[in-house]
Amino acid sequence: MKIANEWLDYELLLTKDGMKKEKWGEYTLVRPDPQIIWSNDLSFGKYDAIYHRSNKGGGHWEYKTKLKDNWQIKYKELTFNIKPMSFKHTGIFPEQAVNWDYMIDKIKNSKRNIKVLNLFAYTGGATVACLYAGASVCHVDSSKGMVNWAKENVNSSNLSDKNVRYIVDDVIKFVEREIRRGNKYDAIIMDPPSYGRGANKEVWDIETDLFKLVNLCTKILSDNPLFILINSYTAGLSPMVLDNILKIVFKDYTGKIDCGEIGLPIKENNLVLPCGIYGRWSDE
Numbered sequence: 001m002k003i004a005n006e007w008l009d010y011e012l013l014l015t016k017d018g019m020k021k022e023k024w025g026e027y028t029l030v031r032p033d034p035q036i037i038w039s040n041d042l043s044f045g046k047y048d049a050i051y052h053r054s055n056k057g058g059g060h061w062e063y064k065t066k067l068k069d070n071w072q073i074k075y076k077e078l079t080f081n082i083k084p085m086s087f088k089h090t091g092i093f094p095e096q097a098v099n100w101d102y103m104i105d106k107i108k109n110s111k112r113n114i115k116v117l118n119l120f121a122y123t124g125g126a127t128v129a130c131l132y133a134g135a136s137v138c139h140v141d142s143s144k145g146m147v148n149w150a151k152e153n154v155n156s157s158n159l160s161d162k163n164v165r166y167i168v169d170d171v172i173k174f175v176e177r178e179i180r181r182g183n184k185y186d187a188i189i190m191d192p193p194s195y196g197r198g199a200n201k202e203v204w205d206i207e208t209d210l211f212k213l214v215n216l217c218t219k220i221l222s223d224n225p226l227f228i229l230i231n232s233y234t235a236g237l238s239p240m241v242l243d244n245i246l247k248i249v250f251k252d253y254t255g256k257i258d259c260g261e262i263g264l265p266i267k268e269n270n271l272v273l274p275c276g277i278y279g280r281w282s283d284e
Helices: 094-110 125-133 144-156 171-181 206-220 239-249
Strands: 010-016 019-024 027-032 049-053 059-063 071-075 078-082 115-119 136-141 164-168 187-190 195-197 203-205 227-232 256-266 271-282
Touching: 010 256, 010 271, 071 094, 078 125, 078 144, 094 125, 094 187, 094 227, 094 256, 094 271, 115 125, 115 171, 115 206, 125 136, 125 144, 125 187, 136 144, 144 164, 171 206, 187 206, 203 206, 206 227, 206 239, 227 239, 239 256, 239 271
Parallel strands: 027 049, 115 136, 115 187, 136 164, 187 227
Antiparallel strands: 010 019, 019 027, 049 059, 071 078, 195 203, 227 271, 256 271
């Protein structure tokens, strides 16, 4: 497992009974997490806000402190805008720091101009990391709101002068158009949801569409590709599934495949909270 243990502005303080207490810069939040099926005698104590799930789906925040509409946290040289959303998320998945570090290292060590395609790009954590490393980035997400949030993160990290293109579109349709246009990328990143809808209500289902998408992506890889990275939070999806997909799709490529879990250290007891899986093909 790769553990995101280099944060200063974020900390996972306590976990029990399906909930986690986290420090997000100046505020402390308590949120649900389905992986936390253990318990202990510790108390969550003081916090600024807690998210309550509803039996009917969704949920709501209960605020103990009046929070700013948004605030910032930093990861090394990267800056992100945090905003608690109606469905418990905050705009950043802190465990992704292990992938940001990987991207930055690969791009900087390549010693060449790298063109990155970021699919299902959300609020742009990977986009910010790749721009910081010196790459040009095409950022694609079906949600205009998330794309605008990504622009804010790029601006907050003082990277708005870098070469970045923002696209609101269905991911598969965009990749198919890039194939027809003959556009190529040195690195491709994707963080597909389990299920979703595109900009024009196109349906995405990871079980039927992921293999197709990875196959399509090989047709827009440059002649000297650097890496492809798949991240997933789909419950029940094993890293071995990503390993199998990459081995099948990249069977004619030389390089290295690495798949596994990512997680966050828990301060209270030195345990690790599993948070998702990754699969990477790289040139070495």
